[in-house]
Amino acid sequence: MKMELIQPFINAADAVLAQGLESPTSIGNLSMEQEAYRRKGVAALVSLTGDIEGRVVFDLDTETAVRVASRYAGAELPESDELVRETVCELANQVTGNAITALNDQGFHFRVHPPVLHTSEHVPESSEDTEALVICFETASGSVFMNIALRYNVRREGEQAATTGG
Amino acid sequence: MEQFASLKRSKDGLPVRYLVVDDSVFARKNLARIVETFGGQVAGEAGDGMTAITEYERTNPDIVLMDITMPQMEGIEAAEKIVGQHPEARIVMVSSVGYQENIVAALQRGARHFVQKPVKPEVLYEVIKYVLGEDGAVANAARGGA
Numbered sequence: 001m002k003m004e005l006i007q008p009f010i011n012a013a014d015a016v017l018a019q020g021l022e023s024p025t026s027i028g029n030l031s032m033e034q035e036a037y038r039r040k041g042v043a044a045l046v047s048l049t050g051d052i053e054g055r056v057v058f059d060l061d062t063e064t065a066v067r068v069a070s071r072y073a074g075a076e077l078p079e080s081d082e083l084v085r086e087t088v089c090e091l092a093n094q095v096t097g098n099a100i101t102a103l104n105d106q107g108f109h110f111r112v113h114p115p116v117l118h119t120s121e122h123v124p125e126s127s128e129d130t131e132a133l134v135i136c137f138e139t140a141s142g143s144v145f146m147n148i149a150l151r152y153n154v155r156r157e158g159e160q161a162a163t164t165g166g
Numbered sequence: 167m168e169q170f171a172s173l174k175r176s177k178d179g180l181p182v183r184y185l186v187v188d189d190s191v192f193a194r195k196n197l198a199r200i201v202e203t204f205g206g207q208v209a210g211e212a213g214d215g216m217t218a219i220t221e222y223e224r225t226n227p228d229i230v231l232m233d234i235t236m237p238q239m240e241g242i243e244a245a246e247k248i249v250g251q252h253p254e255a256r257i258v259m260v261s262s263v264g265y266q267e268n269i270v271a272a273l274q275r276g277a278r279h280f281v282q283k284p285v286k287p288e289v290l291y292e293v294i295k296y297v298l299g300e301d302g303a304v305a306n307a308a309r310g311g312a
Contacts, residue, residue, distance in 0.1 A: 019284050072196065086192035088300075093190065094283045097262020101282070104265035112237055112263060114189060 005052060005103070005150050011082055012098035013137055013146055016091065021071055021139050028136040028143065040145060041065055042085055043118040044092035052103065054150035057118060058092040064142030073139055089115040095146070114127025170291050172205025172305040173298065175228060182294070182302060183209040187218040188260070189236040190302060193283070197231055197260065200287045205305065215239025215247075222248050222255065228301070229294060232277070233263040234268060238266070242272050244281065249276030256297050281295040 010027070017025045041061035048054055060068060062079060069087035070077045077083055092115045100112055132149040173182050184206050186197045191213075198208045209225040212218040216239045222230065230248065234241040245257045259272045264282035272280055278297045281290050295302060 016284050048291060069192075072192070074199070083192060083195070086190055090190045090192040090196075093193075094262040097235075097264070097283065101262075104267070105183045112235060118198075 001151040004106075004163055006148060008099040008102035009056065009095065009103070009146065009148055010135060011137070012095045013029050013144070016094045016098060017137055017139055017144060020091070021068065021141055023140040024135045025139045025144075026058045028138045029134070030136070031134050033132045033140070033147070034165050039118060044085075044089040044115045045118045046096045046115045047113040048096070048100070048110050048150065051108040051153050052110055052150050053153050054148070055148075056092065057086055057145075057147040058095070059118075059141065059147060060088055067141040068139070068144070084095065085117050088115060091144075168203065168287060170204050170287070173291075173294060174205065174303050174305050176301055176303040179303075179305075181205055181207040182298065183207050183225065183227045183230060185210045185212065185218065185225055185230045186200055186211045187215070187221075187230060187241065188233040189213045189234075190233075193233065197285065199292060200285060201231075201294075203287060213227075213237075215244030216242055216243045222252070223276055228256065229297065230255060230257040231259050231260050232250055234259060234272070242268075242275055242277070245272065245277045246275035255294060257291075258293060258297060260290075 040059045041066040043057055043059040046056045047109055065084050065088055066077060066079050069084040071081060071089050096112050100110060132147050135146045137144045139147065174180065184201050186194050186208055188194045188197065190307065194211050201208065209227045210221040212221045216234045232241040232245055241259060241261070245259065248255050248257065257277045258271055258275045259280045260283060261268065262282070262283040269280045279293045281293055
């Protein structure tokens with residue numbers, strides 16, 4: 001997985017979280033995972049199809065999700081409030097949308113699918129040869145994990161190879 | 167949240183009425199809170215493009231804030247259908263996906279403007295003032311006290 005695909009997501013997450021939470025964020029742990037993803041708390045999954053394919057998962061432990069959602073709502077929300085899960089989905093949507101806007105400017109075309117709340121413990125692997133990068137953003141409300149598994153579409157890679165004679 | 171000078175309808179001085187269309191409840195609530203700081207009133211909400219069309223007919227809003235990526239019918243298609251029936255409709259697309267193709271497609275199919283998420287209230291305020299044009303007026307912030 002190339003950094004040129006990842007960097008727009010890091011930039012977008014940093015900007016969206018900092019604006020929404022009205023406080024700076026910092027990048028904490030960064031790790032590669034090849035095993036199936038294990039959900040930490042409230043998780044939203046966004047799928048991408050097109051020149052780049054794969055998925056992005058936003059995952060917050062339950063206490064952090066409640067604090068983040070309460071911050072956005074401007075009022076203390078109970079853990080059971082549907083708005084807590086909605087907030088995580090919309091964060092995933094905004095970060096992914098901003099990132100693919102930047103990637104589109106670089107010539108990549110794809111479709112982003114509406115975020116879905118991820119409820120099972122494991123996220124299915126997007127392909128046999130895709131590894132995931134997990135980035136932890138430290139915010140004033142707690143840790144926000146972004147798990148990215150993306151790869152170039154094989155057809156596009158083939159077309160590029162053909163045009164360069166490779 | 168920052169408070170803005172109220173935007174009113176110039177024809178009758180009443181609050182600007184908004185239809186907020188987004189499949190995310192969170193996004194709808196957030197937009198509703200923002201337009202209320204503009205002195206606006208949410209006339210209706212919809213979670214998809216199909217419902218947006220029927221809600222437009224029911225509420226006849228001054229401004230529609232329309233997401234793009236939604237189930238059943240996406241925002242650009244819904245905007246085109248609304249403007250087809252109501253050429254005077256003022257639709258502002260509000261989406262996290264802000265690349266040029268999307269913006270051009272939305273404008274070609276009848277939207278008046280585009281705002282990228284996460285929405286900055288000061289940006290949306292200026293866009294709405296622009297889209298309302300002479301049909302909108304900024305109310306005098308100073309209140310005459312006795």
